[in-house]
Amino acid sequence: MVRSVYYFCKQCNIYLPDSEIENHLKDYPGHILEEVFTDKQRVRLSKLLSFLLRHNPESLDLKLENNGFTTITIDELIKRIKYRHNYDWVNKRTIEALVFLDKKGRFEIINNRIRARYGHSIKNIKIDYNNGNIPDFLYHGTSKDAYLRIKNEGLKAKNRNLVHLTSSIKDALEVGYRHSKHSHRPIILRINVKKALDSGIKIWKAGKNVYVSKFIPPKFIELKTKKNEKN
Ligand SMILES: [Zn+2]
Known part of the structure; x- marks a missing residue:
């Protein structure tokens, strides 16, 4: 099985799947790419954050604001994730990469805090959705x-x-x-x-x-x- 890996380009400040690396280096020779996580790790982290931010924040002693954001910063959240769940590879970059790469836009980071954009089973969460272009x-x-x-x-x-x-x-x-x-x-x-x-x-x-x-x-x-x- 192919091990699928995501990278961070320092110069462009973006995250890329390995399928785009060759083209990226062709377009931008000399750019430095750092490994962020494997696809397996990405999926695991995504499931954990969905669980915490949509359904069960108490399991990590988290509190959510009414708009869905954690009351603690991402740095503090990372400390708890590492301690409780043995996700020792999780850091700020992996969280940012997850949010950036998520095809469905499940998560959002503002002011160093994170929330799920939708899918909550927790009561009293109110997300102000941007009522922009909705297809017919x-x-x-x-x-x-x-x-x-x-x-x-x-x-x-x-x-x-x-x-x-x-x-x-x-x-x-x-x-x-x-x-x-x-x-x-x-x-x-x-x-x-x-x-x-x-x-x-x-x-x-x-x-x-x-x-x-x-x-x-x-x-x-x-x-x-x-x-x-x-x-
Ligand atoms: Zn680049």
Whole structure:
């Protein structure tokens, strides 16, 4: 198996996967690249931070502000992570790299504090989402069983605080597979965002491809088909 590694370029101040290293050095000969972490470590750290910042901050004696940010600085957080979890390779650079490289924009650092941008099961977390450009259609991956319920009741926030939608059909499919038993093909739902917004439904942008809402009524939900794919 190929060991996938991420690097930091000192001159450019950016993080790069090893697949981009060759081109980067071709474009910028002499730039110095430092190894940050392996993909395995990245995934492990991402899962830990999701757990702490979305679901269970108490497990590391953390407190979160109402806007989701930790009350302690990242430096203090790193000390606790190292002590409690035996993640001795974690440092400020690995945390910054994780946030930078995350394709879904799960985390955010401001003023040396970190938060999860969405996906909280903790009550009383209120993220002010930037209500910028929302595509006309968004997608939601689910199972056949859940679809029968959604058809009648719409998409409702449940254990987590908000319903998750995505602009990426690939991401919707991934979520759908996660929720589908055995090898059943997942269902991809297409949300008519424009109509929903026009009728007063609120949808916010949360991450790069991620959008959230409290409730999407059935009338704005349809199955994604080959026919409507390009609309
Ligand atoms: Zn560079």
